[in-house]
Amino acid sequence: MYAQMIKSEATQEDTEKLAAFQARIDAGQKIEPKDWMPEGYRKTLIRQIGQHAHSEIVGQLPEGNWITRAPSLERKANLLAKVQDEAGHGLYLYCAAETLGVSRDELTEMLLDGRMKYSSIFNYPTLTWADMGAVGWLVDGAAIMNQVPLQRTSYGPYARAMVRICKEESFHQRQGYHLLMHMMKGTKEQRRMCQDAMNRMWYPALMMFGPSDKDSVHSEQSMRWKIKMNTNDELRQKFVDETVPQAKYLGLEIPDENLRWNDERGHYDFSEPDWSEFFDVIKGNGPCNVDRIAARQKAWDDGAWVREAMLAHADKKAARRAAGELKNVA
């Protein structure tokens, strides 16, 4: 889940309009950009879609880290395709956010100056090649868990972006799992690397779903508006239930001594992640927060002359076309 702790905005508007709006959502209708919407709905969505977009973009960094060091050409092509997908997913989402009246540059600036967040998971380092497997399997797995229900979210452009993303995302999880399956058939040292990746990624992956429902103050309004479809705890439980047999097949141990099947609940019991660590990472104190934003800032600054030059070139061409020196483009 790439959107954590999204604050819902209070809304003070015409009660009649609000009731009609809620009725449309309850009836399963999609809200489109030009439709009337409560200011709180609009602001909450900008924050949520923006955070989701930023996560896709920042999420390229921990994996991009390994592209040049992939152990084979095939794995390199797989990883490259996955990272390129993340860029595409970021772009779909930025466009969805822009339909709510915020510009792309504003979104980027809010990420860079810390007004907007991205998922806590990308503030952890990727130390070995096995991490590429664990990220695909666990991190993308957790993201999919959240994104599948969001295909039914009430805001049309967001729902449509989610449909495209879900269609593409399942390869991400499978290539990660495939990589681990392969490594687990390798040497003892390779298996140890896989287990180490699992040990480091497990709790950060659980944190992706956000704090426990009892501490999640903004969920209720967002769920009424159908911009959040399930509670954090529901999704986390679903993720654990699906992941346990997958880990077992790989021969990896989940680093939780309290993990056991609960017959009565029909679910696995498991330990909560360390929430103080989560809040600390969100605040900016994770192992890689500074590096991640520095990398985005550098890309933004280094790309400035390219953005300007391409606009200048487009302006020049448009002027020449207007003067009849160039033919109209087909």
Add this chain to the structure above:
Amino acid sequence: MSREWPLWEVFIRGQHGMSHRHVGSLHAPDSERAIKNARDVYTRRNEGVSIWVVEAKHIAASSPSEKGPMFEPSRDKVYRHPTFYDIPDEVGKM
């Protein structure tokens, strides 16, 4: 300097014989670059055989508040559908 690249709407023909469909939007400095960006953003998995791009500011749209007057007049004209006309079975397929 902070002029943003303009926004383009992207339409893709999925297969020969089908019409172009709106798939999303993107930013680009000009139409040529918009087509190249659309290729990278929207056809990474062989989704298209042709791309159209239109600068978003050139698209005029009907207003949601006029949905009633715009579309309701056609709702009660059921005689525009073939099922409105009962034709006896013995006439055969029509």
